[in-house]
Amino acid sequence: MVSLKDIADKCSVSIATVSKALNDHDDIGPDTKKNIREIAEKLGYFPNSSARALKTKRTNNIGVLFVDEGRSGLTHDYFARVLDSFKRVTEVSGYDITFINATSQKMTYLEHAHFRGVDGVVIACVDFDDRDVIDLINSDLPVVTIDHVFDNRISVVSDNIGGMHDLIKYVHSLGHERIGYIYGDDTAVTRNRVASYYNTLKELGITADDSLLCASAYRNPKLAAKYTEQLLAQRNRPTCILYPDDYSAIGGLNAIEKAGLSVPNDISVAGYDGLYVSQIIHPKLTTYQQNSEEIGRIAAKSLIRLIRDPKSTLIDKILVPGKVLEGASVRDIK
Amino acid sequence: MVSLKDIADKCSVSIATVSKALNDHDDIGPDTKKNIREIAEKLGYFPNSSARALKTKRTNNIGVLFVDEGRSGLTHDYFARVLDSFKRVTEVSGYDITFINATSQKMTYLEHAHFRGVDGVVIACVDFDDRDVIDLINSDLPVVTIDHVFDNRISVVSDNIGGMHDLIKYVHSLGHERIGYIYGDDTAVTRNRVASYYNTLKELGITADDSLLCASAYRNPKLAAKYTEQLLAQRNRPTCILYPDDYSAIGGLNAIEKAGLSVPNDISVAGYDGLYVSQIIHPKLTTYQQNSEEIGRIAAKSLIRLIRDPKSTLIDKILVPGKVLEGASVRDIK
DNA sequence: TCTCCATTCTTAAACGTTTAAGTAAAAAAC
């Protein structure tokens, strides 16, 4: 590997001069600068990030902690989409990402982050009560959290309250009043959505009927199907069922079909997430699409700004709205 | 951050002694060792990976280059699954992963890999003819390629030839002889699959009818639907259509339904990939499931062995078979 | 008693950078 020394030798200048020339310091003459840069280019020089990190204490690496309910990691659609857009933004700014994990060498998350010397961390997590997660959040590192709010930390959250609100209002606008809701695992996200369900119904002047709610799980079509059957079996069954995610909604679709009913003719269905697949199946799913790209993008930009300019970056709580995708799974029954 | 120096001061020994004690060298007395380790633990010491990397030339970082047809990155189901299992294996061995990308600071892939000093690289790529990719593959770095074979490099490949073979034989065993095939973008993978299509038909004594083949694209249900319509419009239409992936198959399902036909009663359909979603939709898709977990796992283990013990690691081409998932989308027409 | 060796530690250099501080020469100021 070609180092500063090689260039210095070739140009008959000191290593410091080369370093400063390449970093465009202004105490290097224009001719020298030009010459050094040409030679560097010719020799195929690239800095050694470890050496640079050691000296500057900045690695240009961002730690990523993503843990979902099912430990599905990168195969979790929502997280994958958030992370993908996050990564695209950080990359153009010269940051690489490093996954923070606790499995390696029995380090805690924070230890791992320190070990790798990441300049900042983004955290999207199912369990923000985890001691290790809290330690990381309360560390001296720049932190941005996703889908969870902490005091004195920047957070980017998908608007779950607004999402449920919009979705229910949309469904209601098509005449639905008995709206079932099969919801996901007990997390902050879920609690917000359920609360929003109650509040929106109240706002619409509808008395919530608890027999229309079922605690299910995320991304579990089987379970969703089971609860769908239960809802269908009720004497006064809902005209529309909401699901915690699109996969669950597909499970619901299957259960309904199995019961000899048709969506949306006999009963309506709405998902949540707006996954790619929800828009290519038949009937096309009516769902609430979280703006995962925007969430990832904002998280990345906020974190980078926080890293580069901690003083002037204000601690925002950024709410990212999504939008109702009008599919064909909710019928107008007015 | 606590460094070796802090421990050395506290223990009244030299820095070298601390380093050697923690790395379990055998020229340090047992008592000293014990004491140093206790203090290190108490102080919460963790090594600085940059400093270590600078000295040892090993970063315990593995470069990952994943580029798919649509630049979908982490949202590509197959790659995400491969990568996820890859990552799980590398993590327990103490390796983190770094995404190799060319966007950052106009570096080539190889330059980026050198910049970060990765110990090895895994490459899964759509375009193995790309100059930058070739440079990376021919570099001095330990390399494992996925789904593409290179001379003198370890490769792990999904058995596309066997996959198509098994899938077609299965379909044929249910009585299908006119088998349509809508295939993906022109890549090595596709060429293998198409070749296998021809060979398997020949093996079964069926004369291939080129009017049953359409060049489509991967993960493009719209396009797949269009070609499906074309196939359906033929006077002597196929009894079964194969698709390049499950998403495309879903597009096919929709086109067939739109044409007033039913799967599998009027026509059969088979996908490829075995995505989660293919098994929860209705009708459950008959598809060939690539063993992406196994591919990622083997790639990781091979690469780590190659990094740690280059001499004794033999340059394998590992073929990873998948399996036919019998869904309900291919009917027995015997 | 002297030599030799093993054990256990220290010294010091090195990895490739960055950067504060120093210096020499040229330019500007008077």
Place this chain on the structure above:
DNA sequence: GTTTTTTACTTAAACGTTTAAGAATGGAGA
């Protein structure tokens, strides 16, 4: 023409580690 300032460089230390080589100590062997 001397002093001051500016320009353009160099020196040297530092970041936190690893490791080859050296050194001090004590015990064994003769």
